[in-house]
Amino acid sequence: MVLRLVLLLHDPLPAENPHHRRHVHPEASGHSGRSGQGHRRPGPGEDLHRPFGPLRPQLRTWPGEPVLPVQQADGPVEDGAVGTLHVHPRPDGLGAEADQKHRTTSSHHSESPPVGRPLVKYAYYPGCSLEVNSAAYDISVRAVAEELAIELEELEDWNCCGATEYFSQDELTACAVVARNLALVDPELDQLIAPCAACYLNLKKTDHLMANNPAMGGKVNECLAAGGLKYEPGRVWVRHLLDVIHDDIGEDAVRDKVVRPLTGLRVAPYYGCQVVRPISEGDCTEYPMKMDRVFTWAGAEVVPYPVKSHCCGGHMTQISEPQAFELIRRLLASAVEAKADMILCMCPMCQLNLDAYQSRVNGFFKTNFQVPIVFFTQVLGVAFGLAPEKLGFGKEIVAARPVLEAKLSAPAGVGA
Template identity: 35%
Template sequence: MSAAPASRGPSDPVPAYYPGCSLDGLGKAYEVSCQIVLDRLGLSLDRIVDYNCCGATEVKNLSHDVSVALPARNLALARSMGRHEVVAACNGCVYSLTRANDAVGDGATRARINSHLSAGGSPTYDGEASVQHVLEYIRNRAGLDRIRGAVRRPLRGLKVAPYYGCLYTRPKRYTGVGRVPGTDDPEHPVFLDELLEACGAEVIHDYPAKTICCGGGHALSDLDVSVAFSASVMHEARRAGANVVATICPLGQINIENNLDRIRQAYGEEAILPVSYFTQLMAVALGASVRQARLKDNFSRPDLFLRERGFS
């Protein structure tokens, strides 16, 4: 078994972009606001057109080979576009794509997975695509100075709790975080803190729920757990003085927001905070309107929150 390589490998002027099911659907606001941020920072990504679902954390419990072949097919498509870099915006996608890379590091596994892929009419995968989260991509490719220079409306009055969730850095064996140069800290990540600070927000650097699980994987099958965890994200953020939570994962965002009513019932109104994708907040800072950043899409209504503070 191999571990994540010690370097990212070659970098592309325009990396491949893996949207995954959620950015194409439930997390549309994430994709739209991501696009705004990338445009305004002069970055671009090239979408993998005929992608398939990566299998998240569910498929691997049923079948190892299917759980590697699904993400490997997407990475193979990126390679056939001539790319070495793949950017994904969902923590679950980053997890399963990097997990596939780890698995195909073993020659025998790669041969077996490739025989499945060719039997299914897909290009084969050489194991040479490196995967990163869009947060890492924006922070590293644009750089904090360029972001500071591009800010049109600093996020004054916003006390943002950056919420990373589970699988952005974890496990480093797959994601390479902490071992590959230019990646985040695996136990105490800071990239999101840095980006939001560059946008002029006051950032809550330390609160206990910063990298806990939101329970999203069991959102349907273990409701108690998903309510308890999503409540503690908002509750701990508020206790630390935040007035808004920034997320980097569509599953986390949707899970927290879909539990709002139950959290209100169980813990009261004071446990609720507006929750927004980090790119939505960044888009507003970079000059997009609240409407363009689709902040109204979020059930926790960060649009009202931002309008109260003078952002239009």
């Protein structure tokens, strides 16, 4: 497809775009959010950030400051308490009718489909990272999906989602690039799984912006028309695999698939800052619990991890290493303090930063972290009895297999 028409459509948008407010957390607990006043949006081709600028004054919690309460004990809890699951209506503003249409194949975890259920087909958007540095994620996603009777139909001729920075640079162009992938979804399918956190957020955000900003949606479709495509906002429900496992597959089916319980393995579920934003579905944005629950079903010991939704720094390693290393250090230190054996990720950037820069963080802070950083699908696959070569183990820098061998009783196949 040719997207040259996109380059001609640079009409300015309001400097203070209200749609962005749904996709970001306040700067600190209790903060009402940035007003946006006095800030000018960068134009096409301008730098996104000033290199080596000061770290913003508040990053939710600093070392020594109070953090979010730890996971709540089992039993009745009041709605709104930390650790509870908040089930919201579909957050794309399309109403209950669209929500019901997309939930025809879903069920609550207490109404799990049988293990021998027929295959349920979803469109699949792997994204660029899963083809290169995060190949273990793609390998394990496909393996776990097959075990759970989830059929993944990869989009044909998909393109990069533009990562997270592009939306700050030129929102229209970013939406057009992302919407092309939505337009490529098979007309017979209405759900799209995107495991990468940035891809998931961009797809979700684009669908929301087009639905709630008709002018934007019209311009995006003008761009798509250059390649013979069109996208109707709301036609595709963008999902993360974790949501599908937790909400659609459910507890009973997951427990039934476990042949090698993760008993004795202490895991720190790390969600990152993108998949838990308010536009996402059905989890607490400050203290999400879906991954915690899934790994409890798989027999693991889920440790309290109060920084589970904090930012890993993203691409800040390319802008200011001291600030980036501090963000990574906090995540590693919290896991070590909780005596976690490994950190489970659902975002390629988070996994890359915590794994690839761990030795650099050790050198910078004179620490000695040796925490394996793996994707949640890899360890879930172990619980399902899959061999390590089918899950991408060995691609991480801090080796995870020795920990699995030491911690899991009768780890058949893990050490093979």
